[in-house]
Amino acid sequence: MPLLTTRRFLGVTSLFALFAVAAMLAAPMVGAESINTFRALAAWLGAPAGAPHAVDVAILVDLRLPRILMGFLTGAALATVGAVFQALLRNPLATPYTLGVASGGSLGAVLAFFLPSFLPGLAFSWGPFNHVQILSFAGSSLAMALIYLLARSGERVSPMELLLAGVTMGMIFSALILAVRYFAAPEMLVGMDRWMMGGLDGSGYRDVRAVLPLYVPGLAILMLMARGLDQISFGEELAMGRGVNVARLQKEAFFCGSLVVASVVATTGPIGFVGLLVPHTVRRIVGPDHRLLLPCTFLAGGAFLVLCDMIARWIIAPTELPVGIITSLLGGPFFIYLLIRSRRGGRMWGNE
Numbered sequence: 001m002p003l004l005t006t007r008r009f010l011g012v013t014s015l016f017a018l019f020a021v022a023a024m025l026a027a028p029m030v031g032a033e034s035i036n037t038f039r040a041l042a043a044w045l046g047a048p049a050g051a052p053h054a055v056d057v058a059i060l061v062d063l064r065l066p067r068i069l070m071g072f073l074t075g076a077a078l079a080t081v082g083a084v085f086q087a088l089l090r091n092p093l094a095t096p097y098t099l100g101v102a103s104g105g106s107l108g109a110v111l112a113f114f115l116p117s118f119l120p121g122l123a124f125s126w127g128p129f130n131h132v133q134i135l136s137f138a139g140s141s142l143a144m145a146l147i148y149l150l151a152r153s154g155e156r157v158s159p160m161e162l163l164l165a166g167v168t169m170g171m172i173f174s175a176l177i178l179a180v181r182y183f184a185a186p187e188m189l190v191g192m193d194r195w196m197m198g199g200l201d202g203s204g205y206r207d208v209r210a211v212l213p214l215y216v217p218g219l220a221i222l223m224l225m226a227r228g229l230d231q232i233s234f235g236e237e238l239a240m241g242r243g244v245n246v247a248r249l250q251k252e253a254f255f256c257g258s259l260v261v262a263s264v265v266a267t268t269g270p271i272g273f274v275g276l277l278v279p280h281t282v283r284r285i286v287g288p289d290h291r292l293l294l295p296c297t298f299l300a301g302g303a304f305l306v307l308c309d310m311i312a313r314w315i316i317a318p319t320e321l322p323v324g325i326i327t328s329l330l331g332g333p334f335f336i337y338l339l340i341r342s343r344r345g346g347r348m349w350g351n352e
Contacts, residue, residue, distance in 0.1 A: 273331020
């Protein structure tokens with residue numbers, strides 16, 4: 001593993017930052033409606049830009065920019081938490097979804113579509129949150145608590161039991177989702193299915209503001225865990241021998257990561273495979289040192305989802321696909337590749 005110097009850290013993260021900026025600059029140019037992006041942006045910022053059409057400015061500022069911001073925040077969160085969970089569980093196939101947190105959020109969202117027909121009072125808003133976001137976040141939080149309690153043994157958490165508890169609870173939540181869908185009216189199924197596909201359409205500045213209160217402190221704490229994650233990825237005994245409070249690290253990493261994922265899933269729905277594909281790819285490029293891996297994964301994850309959303313808006317324009325379909329089409333074959341590589345005796349981490 002190369003020595004991480006300040007020069008290498010700044011150089012590598014700068015390259016990933018340039019990649020992220022390039023993706024975010026390219027994204028506004030793609031959409032069902034063709035607009036003059038640079039002139040609209042210049043007009044919005046107050047610079048002289050000829051005579052841009054007012055509709056161009058509205059499309060750019062009110063529709064595409066918040067969607068790009070939400071896409072970047074979501075992809076960055078899913079990828080970063082995926083990298084953390086893979087180190088925490090010492091399992092290269094661990095993602096925010098295999099631990100069942102997203103399934104709990106999906107159950108909450110499905111109930112939000114179903115229950116207001118019987119209890120109209122449930123269709124409410126609170127600050128920047130609507131009832132679907134609130135119940136989705138509640139479902140994710142409930143799943144997080146149940147999974148942790150099932151995996152906890154004294155003050156310690158077994159990585160294997162945490163993974164098994166997450167997979168099992170995910171299956172239970174999926175069964176409950178099917179049960180709710182069975183009793184739902186046909187007109188409800190459209191909204192449920194659309195949400196379950198995962199998407200960024202309809203994202204606004206209100207959604208961006210809604211995720212930030214948990215998103216920013218949660219990711220900041222995860223970034224500060226980089227040294228501990230480096231130690232625990234080699235084994236709990238070795239980490240404890242080097243002064244790492246393993247029980248505390250496990251608890252904080254699981255809860256912070258789950259809350260970050262819950263905050264974005266409540267808005268965008270479940271967008272799969274970002275937490276698997278991006279951390280593995282970045283790890284092959286920069287190595288396993290989490291001090292470098294986590295910020296690079298953050299930038300790459302955000303850029304990746306922004307680019308996937310570009311594809312979703314372009315591939316069958318003027319109609320668009322939910323971005324969750326694109327990430328699954330890309331991530332599914334990658335997952336199969338990892339399984340085949342493991343079966344043939346290859347190293348799953350790809351950098352050792």
